[in-house]
Amino acid sequence: MHALGAEQPAERVEEVVADCVTALRAVTDRKWEGVRAGRLEWDCRETAVHIASDLLAYAGQLAGRAQDAYIPFEMTPDDGTDNAALLTVIETTGALLAATIRTTPRAVRAFHPYPFRQANREGFAAMGVAEVLLHTHDITEGLGVRHEPPAELASFVLTRIFPHVRPGPTPWQTLLWATGRGELPGREPVGPWRWSSNPVLRSERLGLEGLTPASAADLGTGGDGGFAWAGSTPADGTRVGAGMMVKQYEEGVFRPEWTAYVLVRREDDLAVGAMGFHAVPDEDGRVEVGYDLVEDARGHGYATEALRALSAWALAQDGVRIVTAVIDHDNVASQGVVTRAGFTRAGEDEAKGEYLYELRR
Structure with missing residues (x-):
């Protein structure tokens, strides 16, 4: 994975569109209409329009800040638009998406149906890059032309909207396999598939924004993860937790809703800490939560507020019965947080100097 700072979403959209147009410009003299695009039901021209x-x-x-549905409009090329002109349309619409991403504030979310009914600018950039990458492949495959895009573009997509997919030999091979277009040694073929943007929960003053593997990797290596932090940098525990998320991603057990969440203050869009789950719920319906705050944000009730929201969400999920937290004996402040959030002390490990707290459904 690459550092987040090197992965500007708008630039990635521009790069993938340029790659697409370069690949397809070489075959504009061929017949696209009536030629099936790879494994799709569409022909190559329909796929380019798509x-x-x-x-x-x-x-x-x-741009429209859509919240509940797709904005009701569609694009139809003029009659007589040839293949070369259709590439100009792709260049133009790509430029529009890149410009929109650059001018959309970081905190803005807009409607996308799967799976959490929203995505931010980086999510829409990744979806746009995915559409261009995959459908350029479909068209070139249909026309019998070999094309392999830059690995960085496939990695950009995988680490943002395919967090559940274990990395493979190369990013491009992995993306093709994850979307039912190729094979990977030792893995079963993929049938129906979906991508996944990061989840966002809300409390009175905070947005709890699930980390993507890309953001986790950046945080774990000293970056900001794409957030502006109160006090300028995240706490050490946040970086440690982000490293755990990266390991889960590399092992193929990362699940976007059971990851770490960055706590973002809604009034100024500053990150004040992180909170999340150590892993997915176990077979007994137990899931463990951990958290920390930057020093400048402590004493304002943010951790209690976030823990109430995250625990309530977790206990509302099928099969989850208990949320737990393990806290050191001498961490009195954290003991107060869990107690105010409704947890009760349920055990103690004297050897480790830890208390176990639980919140049950």
Whole structure:
């Protein structure tokens, strides 16, 4: 994975569109209509129109701040638009999406149906890059032309909207396999598939924003994870937790809703800490939570507020019965947080100097 700072979302959209246009420009003299695009039911021309339509639709969702549905419009090329002109349409709609991403504030979310009914600018950028990458592949495959895009583009997509997919030999091979377009040694073929943006929960004063593998990798190596932090830098515990998330991703057990959440103060969009789950719930319906705050944000009730919201969400999920927290004997402040959030002391490990707290459904 690459450092987040090197992965500017708008630039990635521009790069993938340029790669697409370069690949397809070499075959504009061929017949696209009536030639099936790879494994799709569409022909190559319909697929090219779909690329442009998706880029415009994603720009529209962000620009219009859509909250409950897709904005009701569609793009249709003029009659007589040839293949070369259709590439100009792709370039134009790609430029519109890139410009929208650059001018959309970080905290903005817009509607996308799967799986959490929202995505931020980086999520829409990753979706746009995915659409262009995959459908350029479909078209070139249909026309019998070999094309392999830059690995960085496939990695950008995988680490943002395919967090549940264990990395494979190369990012491009992995993305093709994850979308039912290729094979990977030792893995079963993929049938129906979906991508996944990061989840966001809300409390009275905070947004709890689930980390993507890309953000976790950046935090774990000293970056800011794409957030502005109160007090300028995240706490050490946040970096440790982010490293745990990266390991889960590399092992193929990362699940976006059971990851770490960055606590973002809604009034000023500053991150004040992180809170999240150590792993997915176990077979007994238990899930463990951990958290920390930057020093400048302590004493304002943020941890208690976030823990109430995250615990309530967890206990509302199927099969989850108990949320637990393990706290050192001498961490009196954290003991107060869990107690105010409704947890009760349920055990003690004297050898380790730890208390076990639980909140039950």
